[in-house]
Amino acid sequence: MRQLPLFFTVRDRAVLVVGGGEAAARKLRLLLKAGARPVVVAPRVTAEIAALADEGRITWHGRAFREGDVAGVALSYGATGNDAVDRSVADAAQAAGVPVNVVDRADLSDFITPAIVERDPITVAVSSGGAAPVLARTVKAAIERLLPPATGRLALFAERFRGAVKAVVPGERARLRFWDGFFAGPVAAKVLAGDETGAAEDMLGLVNRRAAGPDRGVVHIVGAGPGAADLITLRAQRLLQQADVIVHDRLVTSDVLDLARRDAERINVGKGPGRHTVPQDRINEILIEQGRLGRRVVRLKGGDPFIFGRGGEELQALQAAGIHAEVVPGVTAAIGCAAAVGLPLTHRDVTGAVTFVTGQGSVNGRPVDWESLARSGATLAVYMGVGQAPEIARELARHGMADTPVAVIENGTRPDQRIVTGRVRGLAALMSMHCISGPALIVIGEVAALTQETEYPHSVETFERVAAAG
Ligand SMILES: C[S@@+](CC[C@H](N)C(=O)[O-])C[C@H]1O[C@@H](n2cnc3c(N)ncnc32)[C@H](O)[C@@H]1O
Numbered sequence: 001m002r003q004l005p006l007f008f009t010v011r012d013r014a015v016l017v018v019g020g021g022e023a024a025a026r027k028l029r030l031l032l033k034a035g036a037r038p039v040v041v042a043p044r045v046t047a048e049i050a051a052l053a054d055e056g057r058i059t060w061h062g063r064a065f066r067e068g069d070v071a072g073v074a075l076s077y078g079a080t081g082n083d084a085v086d087r088s089v090a091d092a093a094q095a096a097g098v099p100v101n102v103v104d105r106a107d108l109s110d111f112i113t114p115a116i117v118e119r120d121p122i123t124v125a126v127s128s129g130g131a132a133p134v135l136a137r138t139v140k141a142a143i144e145r146l147l148p149p150a151t152g153r154l155a156l157f158a159e160r161f162r163g164a165v166k167a168v169v170p171g172e173r174a175r176l177r178f179w180d181g182f183f184a185g186p187v188a189a190k191v192l193a194g195d196e197t198g199a200a201e202d203m204l205g206l207v208n209r210r211a212a213g214p215d216r217g218v219v220h221i222v223g224a225g226p227g228a229a230d231l232i233t234l235r236a237q238r239l240l241q242q243a244d245v246i247v248h249d250r251l252v253t254s255d256v257l258d259l260a261r262r263d264a265e266r267i268n269v270g271k272g273p274g275r276h277t278v279p280q281d282r283i284n285e286i287l288i289e290q291g292r293l294g295r296r297v298v299r300l301k302g303g304d305p306f307i308f309g310r311g312g313e314e315l316q317a318l319q320a321a322g323i324h325a326e327v328v329p330g331v332t333a334a335i336g337c338a339a340a341v342g343l344p345l346t347h348r349d350v351t352g353a354v355t356f357v358t359g360q361g362s363v364n365g366r367p368v369d370w371e372s373l374a375r376s377g378a379t380l381a382v383y384m385g386v387g388q389a390p391e392i393a394r395e396l397a398r399h400g401m402a403d404t405p406v407a408v409i410e411n412g413t414r415p416d417q418r419i420v421t422g423r424v425r426g427l428a429a430l431m432s433m434h435c436i437s438g439p440a441l442i443v444i445g446e447v448a449a450l451t452q453e454t455e456y457p458h459s460v461e462t463f464e465r466v467a468a469a470g
Contacts, residue, residue, distance in 0.1 A: 002129030003112065010074055011035035016098075018065045018089045019079035020045030023103045027077050030113065032057060039073065041065050042080070067092040075111075078102035106130045115140040119151035121159075150192045157191045158182070161203055168211040173244075177296060178210065180242040217291035219318050221311050223304040223330015224248070226340075227414035229255035231331045239328065240264075243298040245290050247283070251302030251439060253414065260298070280310060284317035291323035302439075304332040308358055308383050332356070334381035337412030337441045341419050343451045345379050350446045353378035359385020359392055359442065374399035379445035386431065386440050393427035396444065405448035406430070410440040421451055 015031050017024050020042030028049065031038045038058040040049060045060060053060035061069075065085055070076050070093045078089035078100065090108040093100035102108040114125035115136045124143050128136040158179070169175045182188055187206060190199035220239050225231035240246070240260040248257065250270025257266065267286060269278040278286075290297045305311025305327055318325035334356055338345050345354040359382045361368060373380055374396055385392055396404070402425040410418045416438070422430040424444060431440075 002131075003127065005114075005125060005127070007123070007125075008075065008111075012037060013074040014039050014072060016041065016069055016073040016076040016089075016093075017079055018042065018069070018077065018085065019081065019103075020049055021079070021081065022046065023081060024077070024079040025049055027079055027103075027113070028052065028058060030116075036074075039069075041069050065089055067095075070096045070098050073098055076100045078105075078108070117143045117147060119147050119149070119155070122147070122151050122155050148192050150194065153196070154183070154188055154191045157196060157199065157203075160200075161207065164207050165210075168207055177242070177244065180296075182206070184238055184242065217294045217297065217323060219287050219291050219297040219299055219314075219323055219325045220328055221299045221301065221305045221314055221325060222328040223309075223332075224252045224256045224300050224302055225331040226303055226333045226336035226412050227251075227253045227255075228336070229253065229259060231336060231413060232256060232259070233328060233330070236328050236330065239296075239298050240300075242296055244295040246298045246300055247286060247290070248300040249302050252300050256300070280313060284314055287314060287318055288321045288323055291318065291321070291325075301330070302333070303336070304330045307332040307334075307356060333383060333412060333439070333441050334443075337409040338381075338443065340413045340417060341407065341409055341451050343407055343443060344447055345381065345443070347447050347450065350450075351377055351379050354381060354445075355379070356381050356383065358383055359388045361388055361391065370395035371399045374401050379443060379447050382442040382444065385442045386436055389431045389442065390428035392442070393424050396424050401444070404444055405446060407443045407448040407451050408434075408436055408440050409443070410436050411438045412441060419451060421448060 010031065011034065013036055015036045015038050017027050017031070017038055018041045020040060024040065024042065025046055025048050028038050028040070032052075040053070040058055040060045041063065042060070043062055043064060045053070045062075049058070049060065052058045065088065067088070070089075076089060076093040076098050078086035080086055081103070086102045086105060087108060090100050090102050094110070099110040100108070101111050101113065106112065112127060112130070114127040117124040117126070117140055124147070126136045126140045126143065165175060165178060169178045187199050187202045190196075190202065222236045222239060223232070224236070237259055243260060243264050245265040245267065246257070246260050247267045247269055250268070252270075260266075269283050269286065287297060287299055299305075299314060301309045301311060303309060305314075306329070311327060315325055315327060334345065334354070346352055353376065355373060355376065355378045357368060357373065357380055370392070382392060396402075402423070404424045405421065406424055406427050407419055407421045408431060418434070420430055420434050420436070427442070
């Protein structure tokens with residue numbers, strides 16, 4: 001960070017502005033909004049500044065700057081555009097220990113005026129530390145679009161209830177949770193929609209309910225997508241910001257975990273080098289325990305919780321224990337990987353069906369019916385198939401798919417994504433030759449031949465030679 005971001009209180013305090021042109025006028029508009037008592041020193045001023053002086057909103061001394069002008073002011077600005085005068089303002093202010101800003105001269109300034117998004121009393125300041133002011137303005141514009149115009153009204157509404165909430169919700173952490181829930185919930189939505197009277201009634205109900213007893217915990221079973229952090233849903237992102245505790249798998253990337261509140265507790269229940277997987281029963285217990293503590297729990301799972309994610313078992317266990325639970329979908333590996341390598345899982349001219357299938361060989365004791373799958377003509381998206389690739393290829397080849405194209409996408413949507421392509425008969429050789437070891441998805445079907453270069457970094461390696469040998 002190049003500068004320390006601060007918000008400075010200038011209400012009812014004198015602030016010196018040396019200069020009477022447009023640059024000075026811009027500073028004055030801002031200072032007046034912040035309740036300062038600006039003092040302008042300039043022999044001549046614009047009509048706007050003269051009018052402000054006539055209205056008594058500023059003090060104007062119609063003369064040249066003197067060193068003594070900096071005495072007793074809270075802040076000072078050099079806005080004359082004249083290098084010698086601005087420099088003398090900076091020197092005098094620095095000698096007197098008064099922070100100074102010289103317009104467009106970061107080298108003479110103690111502070112800068114950032115790009116501002118205003119939703120009074122919410123103010124967002126954006127600075128690039130002088131590195132890229134245009135980018136700072138682009139960021140400001142993005143924030144402008146993000147914040148509804150009524151954001152300020154929402155802040156004032158919340159301020160009205162701060163005392164009442166403090167009285168019924170003891171403890172800072174619990175209050176933080178209360179307000180997190182409030183700002184993301186229906187009462188806040190009502191304020192933003194302009195119904196403050198209805199929102200005030202609802203808010204009283206909320207406060208009274210809290211007075212009757214503490215919050216019950218909630219567990220959100222959330223899909224983290226295949227890896228790229230910007231593939232998670234907006235709802236998942238909001239919940240990660242509100243969670244007290246995050247229970248996550250190994251497949252969840254650190255980029256996604258970085259979206260969580262920094263002080264949230266993290267429990268890793270995934271397998272990793274030198275670690276054993278936490279058994280599913282124990283994971284269910286952890287979720288129930290955390291829910292019973294009244295905490296907001298995010299159970300973060302790779303891809304989508306309901307696609308080979310055991311999200312169904314966790315939901316059932318939580319419901320049986322009487323813990324409120326909700327599921328938030330995620331982009332499953334097949335969808336994420338296919339998009340990342342430009343591979344359409346269905347295609348009007350090729351196939352009209354896709355099947356997500358486990359490569360583990362059996363489900364609940366019943367073996368996967370590769371014969372039916374081969375006959376179906378559907379694209380096969382095989383999860384967890386790396387170790388079983390030789391058997392899968394053998395089975396499919398036996399049922400007429402030896403020459404069907406395959407694409408193996410490893411670490412899909414992540415910076416280390418790789419894709420290798422070939423034919424079913426050469427699948428095992430293809431995978432061992434390329435040491436596919438990360439999470440990988442095997443796509444089998446004519447569409448696998450349509451893989452294209454995309455904006456994602458990856459290497460496409462075609463092994464017709466291996467296929468022919470296989
Ligand atoms: C236990 S399953 C979890 C699937 C997850 N619930 C989903 O919807 O994507 C794990 C398998 O998903 C696939 N997988 C998950 N993330 C992947 C990624 N980024 N690239 C390729 N395959 C991935 C691999 O086949 C891996 O063995």
